[in-house]
Amino acid sequence: MRVLGIDPGLTRCGVGVVEGSVGRPLTMIDVGVIRTSAHLPIAERLVTIERGIDAWLDEHQPEAVAVERVFARSDSSTIMGTAQASGIALVAAARRGLPIAMHTPSEVKAAVTGSGRADKAQVGAMVTRILRLDAPPKPADAADALALAITHVWRGGAAARIEAARADAAVRSAGQRKVVRTR
Amino acid sequence: MRVLGIDPGLTRCGVGVVEGSVGRPLTMIDVGVIRTSAHLPIAERLVTIERGIDAWLDEHQPEAVAVERVFARSDSSTIMGTAQASGIALVAAARRGLPIAMHTPSEVKAAVTGSGRADKAQVGAMVTRILRLDAPPKPADAADALALAITHVWRGGAAARIEAARADAAVRSAGQRKVVRTR
Numbered sequence: 275m276r277v278l279g280i281d282p283g284l285t286r287c288g289v290g291v292v293e294g295s296v297g298r299p300l301t302m303i304d305v306g307v308i309r310t311s312a313h314l315p316i317a318e319r320l321v322t323i324e325r326g327i328d329a330w331l332d333e334h335q336p337e338a339v340a341v342e343r344v345f346a347r348s349d350s351s352t353i354m355g356t357a358q359a360s361g362i363a364l365v366a367a368a369r370r371g372l373p374i375a376m377h378t379p380s381e382v383k384a385a386v387t388g389s390g391r392a393d394k395a396q397v398g399a400m401v402t403r404i405l406r407l408d409a410p411p412k413p414a415d416a417a418d419a420l421a422l423a424i425t426h427v428w429r430g431g432a433a434a435r436i437e438a439a440r441a442d443a444a445v446r447s448a449g450q451r452k453v454v455r456t457r
Numbered sequence: 458m459r460v461l462g463i464d465p466g467l468t469r470c471g472v473g474v475v476e477g478s479v480g481r482p483l484t485m486i487d488v489g490v491i492r493t494s495a496h497l498p499i500a501e502r503l504v505t506i507e508r509g510i511d512a513w514l515d516e517h518q519p520e521a522v523a524v525e526r527v528f529a530r531s532d533s534s535t536i537m538g539t540a541q542a543s544g545i546a547l548v549a550a551a552r553r554g555l556p557i558a559m560h561t562p563s564e565v566k567a568a569v570t571g572s573g574r575a576d577k578a579q580v581g582a583m584v585t586r587i588l589r590l591d592a593p594p595k596p597a598d599a600a601d602a603l604a605l606a607i608t609h610v611w612r613g614g615a616a617a618r619i620e621a622a623r624a625d626a627a628v629r630s631a632g633q634r635k636v637v638r639t640r
Contacts, residue, residue, distance in 0.1 A: 316559075317551035320544050324552075344537060353529050354540045361503050361541025362548060368500035369507075376499075 276303065278336035279423030280327065280363045281415045282344065284355030285312060287323050287363075288415030291334045292405065292423035300424060302405040303334060305416045316355065323359050327366040339367035340426035342418070343376040377425050382418070385425040397421050459486065461519035462606030463510065463546045464598045465527065467538030468495060470506050470546070471598030474517045475588070475606035483607060485588040486517060488599045499538065506542050510549045522550035523609035525601070526559040560608050565601070568608040580604050 275295055281288035287308040294300035308326030310319035331339075344353070344360045367374045380390035386400040398410035398417045404424055411417045458478055464471035470491040477483035491509030493502035514522075527543045529536060550557045563573035569583040581593035581600045587607055594600045 315551075315557070317547035317557045320548045321551045324548055354527060357537045357540035358544025358547070361544040364500035364541070365503045365507055365545060368498075368504045374498070374500045 276336045277338050277423040277426045279340045279419040281342050281418040282356055282360035282363050284359050286415045287359055288419035289330050290419035290423050294427055305411050307416050320362055324362050338373045340375050340422040343378045375426050382421045382425045385428055386421045459519045460521050460606040460609045462523045462602040464525050464601040465543035465546050467542050469598045471602035472513050473602035473606050477610055488594050490599050503545050507545050521556045523558050523605040526561045558609050565604045565608045568611055569604045
């Protein structure tokens, strides 16, 4: 199973592709960061992120996408941009009909380190060990994207299938009610 | 000048098209709401919003798009979905190269009612009067989208030109630095 992990962000959006299956060694296919300049208007930055994610999807043809679930926290200066970037990531994957899973930061930390409260260094160290890399991927956003993909292979597969089945049932029951105009 | 106003939301995304210029009577071209079911996965809902906005852009060919600027507030249960929907709206407009302006709720209220703290009913009443409608557009999201478009015609044109000029300069100076991979 090949998974693209996306750690959404407006300034740095981490992307990492991992291949493998539960109980077998995982392989890193590629890792990187889509960067956008804070000098650009937000709409242009989001288009850059969309193009970047589309390029990663085109190049690596993942079977599933794992996106970090974003919460409204106290850190409100960056949270809106992060939420917008995550929306772009979700749409890019959903447009292609790819199964999408969202994992919280603590789920990802727990999956790769055993503790939901692990720090960045621990996550980086475990990603390095799990994927048999020479050094932790930099910046942390790149390591986090790989950790998301690892988490998805290990625990997300089942969750994504349940979500897809639920969505399929919901779409059938929703029928044509999705777009309504008031006049 | 024809403007599409978008009041982003995951459950109800208001859309309204207004035509006119400063100092002349404004005309409502169309108004509506893109709705998505809370039973669907968020990625599917965002795709529905994207398709809806694209359809409005195709049909009405606006010269500019005005999107409500979203802030992280206490109401965090819906704010993440609102932020994601606003990201989708911004990308849909930016992909077409349309000038985009973002106005805060208080800027919109001040523009149409004279008070930044006006309530929904006041905004609806003034939108009805300004556009010479028979009744306030329902739901409030539809009226808010029209208020955004009115605000844009009255005060957004200049702001959008400044933003576009700044973005153009920034893109030129940024050159090819926008997408970088770490390996």
